[in-house]
Amino acid sequence: MTTHELTEATTPASARPARKGSLRPLLLRLHFYLGVFVGPFLFVAALSGLLYIFTPQLERVIYAHEMTVPVGQGKQPLQEQVDAAQRALPDATLVRVRPGDAEDATTQVIFSRADLAPSHWLTAYVDPYTSEVRGTLETYGSSQAGPVRTWIDELHRGLHLGDFGRLYSELAASWLWVVVLGGLVLWWGRRRPAKGTGRRRLLSWHATTGTSVAIVLLFLSATGLTWSQYAGETVSDIRAALSWETPALPAAASDHGGHGEHSHGGGQVTGASVDQILNIARGAGLDGAVEIAVPAEQGSSYVVKQIQNSWPTKADSAAIDPGTGEVLATLKFDDYPVGAKLARWGIDAHMGVLFGLPNQILLAVVCLALLAMIVWGYRMWWHRRPTKDTLAFGRPYPRGAWRALPKPVLAGLVAVAAVFAWYLPVLGVSLIGFLLVDTAIGRTKATRRNAQK
Known part of the structure; x- marks a missing residue:
């Protein structure tokens, strides 16, 4: 989520000039936008997933007469x-x-x-x-x-909106791994501990919690993509190419x-x-x-x-x-081929059935952690608003960080992004959307500044 403040939480922005060629400013801005725009989708996915986890037990209570x-x-x-x-x-x-x-x-x-x-x-x-x-x-x-579990499953999968609704869960799964890895890099690369009260304390909670559940979140992102509408086809093609299909x-x-x-x-x-x-x-x-x-x-x-x-x-x-x-x-x-076994185990673990109750409890804890991190992230964004007596939005990290990158590094980033965008189409389309929004915001601010001169 919005751990874009990871370095800003302890010292003023002007006191922390980024090293030339550093990826950190770019990661901060990307992490900010993902927190703002993808956060709501992750929140719905985590909340509906939390509801689904214990549906087998719930069904045995509701349908006790039948079962x-x-x-x-x-x-x-x-x-x-x-x-x-x-x-x-x-x-x-x-x-x-x-x-x-x-x-x-x-x-x-x-x-x-x-x-x-x-x-x-x-x-x-x-x-x-x-x-x-x-x-x-x-x-x-x-x-x-049964009906109850089916209703919650369809809520988690596609908000009861059919194939169109499935785009929400694919968007969440496509970006979750990026959010997690980006957050880990930002936290591990911080220049001093984020301790104290207010926004600094929220930042510490947000980052520490994210680090604690990162591995499970990455797992949920990967297994969620196997069920997705478009990226799932890519996963199927890879399994077929490696002869990892279920026999x-x-x-x-x-x-x-x-x-x-x-x-x-x-x-x-x-x-x-x-x-x-x-x-x-x-x-x-x-x-x-x-x-x-x-x-x-x-x-x-x-x-x-x-x-x-x-x-x-x-x-x-x-x-x-x-x-x-x-x-x-x-x-x-x-x-079964190794890939087919891994797929079977991954799906079952994602659903909370592979290891029974311990599996369910772990997933519940991770869902609650993700919900808390999203709330803390938005709270940190609120703390970053220009003044505490206005309803202005929090400031993102400054634009133009990509200009400071060496051209070979920038070209490599563009190439990697293009590959992921090709194989994860929803990620690719939404990335273009983020860039368009960022460009529009930049031009609007530039126009206002020119008008004030």
């Missing part, structure tokens, strides 16, 4: 539970089944329907001890997020094109029962929580996949012939 049941004496066959769910939703198409992974958990039977948006499903929650359908909810994505079961074995997030096929279960398929998968080593994707059409296979995203990650999968029960192919998480 949990009293523990009974013996569970009904899984196929009977699926049949009960199909009777409750006769106009929907069966897609997947998630047996409860705890004694008090319901079985989730997941359906598609033509009127649902892509990646949205109807999920029936079935009591495994009685086969009673305890309720249905519209769920979202591979995590089967899939051979199409000839699984033929699971109908099991994708946007498919509304499936539902024609023939041959082996779901119970038999589950037992075969267990015998193939797929323990823990699993999801069973039913055949999309005659001749297709069941696909059973582990869905444990906490550490250690369990994401093995197997394709099973519904007629013979033969395991046609298996895919082990251990065989």
